Amino acid sequence: MAENEMGLTVKKDEDFSEWYTQILNKADLSDIRFGIQGFIVQKPWAYMIIRKIYDYLEKEVEMQGHLPYRFPTVVKEKDLMKEEEHAGFTPEVFWVSEAGDKKIEERFALRPTGEAQIYPMYSLWFRSYRDLPFLAYQSRNSVFRNEMTTRPFIRGREFMFFESHNVYNEHQEALDQIKKDLETCDEVIKKKAKIPFYYFKRPQWDKFLGADDTFTPDTVMPDGKRNQLGSTHDLGTNFAKAYDIKIRAKDGKQQLAFQTCFGPGIWRIFAAMVGIHGDDNGLVLPFDFAPVQVVIVPIIFSKKKELTEKVLTMCKKLETDIRKMGYKVKLDDRDYESPGAKYNHWELKGVPMRLEVGPKEVDEKVVSLKLRTGGDKEKVNVSDLKKVIGSKALELDKEIEVRAQKYFKGNVREAKTLKELVKIMKEHRGFVKVPFCSVEMDGEKCEEEMKAETQGGRVCGTLYPKEDKVAKGQKCMVCGKEAKHMVYIAKSY
Amino acid sequence: MAENEMGLTVKKDEDFSEWYTQILNKADLSDIRFGIQGFIVQKPWAYMIIRKIYDYLEKEVEMQGHLPYRFPTVVKEKDLMKEEEHAGFTPEVFWVSEAGDKKIEERFALRPTGEAQIYPMYSLWFRSYRDLPFLAYQSRNSVFRNEMTTRPFIRGREFMFFESHNVYNEHQEALDQIKKDLETCDEVIKKKAKIPFYYFKRPQWDKFLGADDTFTPDTVMPDGKRNQLGSTHDLGTNFAKAYDIKIRAKDGKQQLAFQTCFGPGIWRIFAAMVGIHGDDNGLVLPFDFAPVQVVIVPIIFSKKKELTEKVLTMCKKLETDIRKMGYKVKLDDRDYESPGAKYNHWELKGVPMRLEVGPKEVDEKVVSLKLRTGGDKEKVNVSDLKKVIGSKALELDKEIEVRAQKYFKGNVREAKTLKELVKIMKEHRGFVKVPFCSVEMDGEKCEEEMKAETQGGRVCGTLYPKEDKVAKGQKCMVCGKEAKHMVYIAKSY
16 A cells, blocks of 8 residues: 555544645645645546536536636736736736747736736627627636745645626626626535535625625635635726726717626635545545545455455446446455555545445345445445435435534634634634624724734625624624624634 | 628638638637737637537546546746757747746746656656556646747647646557547547548657657648647657656566657647638538537518517527427527528528528428528428437538548649659648658658758658558659658648
């Protein structure tokens, strides 16, 4: 057995950071030895799960009418600078300034995000109100930021991206799309990937530069830190103004277009699946995401060739049959590994179901089925297998969902005073609901004070679309003025 | 109607270059106004076809056991330089040498291809013969080369890539994989995309730097130029030596691994589909590749509201029904365009089937069906539609295939003397089969002479796997020595 497959040597609840590092390595999800900091190799077991996240997202946005575009990996310096507020990115931009042995006259950047490269084209594409609404997205490519600290699937200098960029005649259409983005997150992140989250409206001082409002699905990781799983922004006409995106309205007048953009965090969703669903034995994957859904392990202790043949024949037939049923199945017939080593290996990888087949199973025409989420080993008649795999898959998914919800609820607390908050954040972290004076710019001072006291707590925002009610007479936990909102505090990556 | 939709104003056979430029623009396939030369925006109609090419290729290589990896977009300078012969790329490499306002200590390059970034990782991943064969690929990302001249989907400074990189214990396994790569090209390029091609073994002087042998599927474009649709390389142990890829063999000894790599040219395949299948009215697309397979056009000339409603109701029902049948369907109900303008629009886009529905069709419960490849308009009972769309799709595909084969055959000629060759290449271009002295390094002198005489003719190589026979006594058309091979000459992009 390879050294890196000796199983996790640390418990998730005791040292999440070390657990995460080990699982990346031992479940073979990424390789950080590429030699340029923050640039990693995504290995198949991770990439196939990531691809599934893309599949679901693409399906959702295409059903809404979005069409797939592919823009270059680079962006002109002039375009990047055009939106002044956007220049927030430039300190972390990688510049392409040489080609061969020559300096490039007009250097260009690796794109840190899409707006600055996409919106100059939009200013060429639309003339009339008839050209709108315009719904476009691009996916399965990357963006680049020269981050100081990096961590696979959480923060990289290159990381996987998905973005939709939409243009409308009316502001109401923008607001409607934001609701649809929320539904997309519900469908893919919550229902499919089983990751619970809150949908926040960020405070004004923490919104995307250039946006009127920013909305984010945020979850909490087992180390108690907030994991922002994406964002959708109401851009108003701010970018249209900066990039000159105008149309001739129905009444014949030229007007600025309204815009939204939506970016689910592909890597962050994956990291949440690893971190939240995983346990001390390794990954735990919702059935649909597992690159291998059913693994067959032959149990052969005898040296009798005849017996071995019989078991292997049944295993091979099972593999063919289960593949025909439409499941992703693998027969692990390596002859140099023990059944026990194979169990550990596939548990580490998070394969939802294991079928064991020994001489006894051959005789009885059954398999022994074991679910990754636990429970007893069960004997299943081969003739019932299709039905049982289907129902066991639902059982596994339900169990993953219930565990994740329980975990998430256990990470939400309440505090009424700053002192209480400080105490909670020292002991638990996670989300803490508190009364707060304002989520407009005038609230930022209170965040600063709170941040200092809690060593890094941030205001995530108010719940969206339905904000928590503020009880009468509640005071802002920092300044003591009337609390206008219940906000959530968390430390962030 | 937008200006760029006024139809093609040039015939493909008269000025292919202008036809190609017009179709890119008028069928809305790409936008070259991104502002950095050689970096284009791929628009949905092109990208959805390209995505289909990827879908097919991924399915084929995964059935063979390849797993999907995702490597960074960049490569270390040291790794790029490691394989000296590989340094062939460095004059056209883009360098990332600044981040924010600082110079990067060890600059890195945008990857010009995969070997130099992938093989250093391979040297870390394999220890034992048990780790091989190793079949990996990556797809849907790009590579970057500072080309002097660029043309959308033919040559770009950034272009879409697909590559598999495989490692073996034995050389025979490498040769077997090359045969499978050929089968993949057959399946996807020839059978699915209906592009005829020759499979060549390149002469030794024109192989991939560092390879023992290079094999390519080459077709010919309507301007008579060769379009290389991909390549697969027998790398022997050359790269294993350069990048230190060693394993412990069964006998316990350390040995260098054998390698192959395979890269179908995604853009080139797309360009061939545009150029070869297209006609003077626009794109012609094989049924499976069309982003819209069936378009429904309501025919309403009357001003009677009731009649309009009746027609639109039937059209909407048809759209729903045809979607349920599993076809990609679009109802063009724009009220500001005439039916004729819509016909032209969707012919330009290459939609395989058009269904017209007017008041008469409503009364008779029929639709009028017109195929993009021509033939009469046919009345089809609505109740027969599913069956008829299926059979018409086959008819269309067959017609595209037959036309492409006829076209390809018409672009292959033979010559016995240099004078004949020069004459043919002046009048027709395409492939010319000629007797040639050698495809080893000693043949290069003859190519140089031939190239000068024909103003750019190149030796494509010998047919693979079954070479043409050389008639007894044939002489090399250039040097007059005994001809050992029949080779094919063509001008290239």
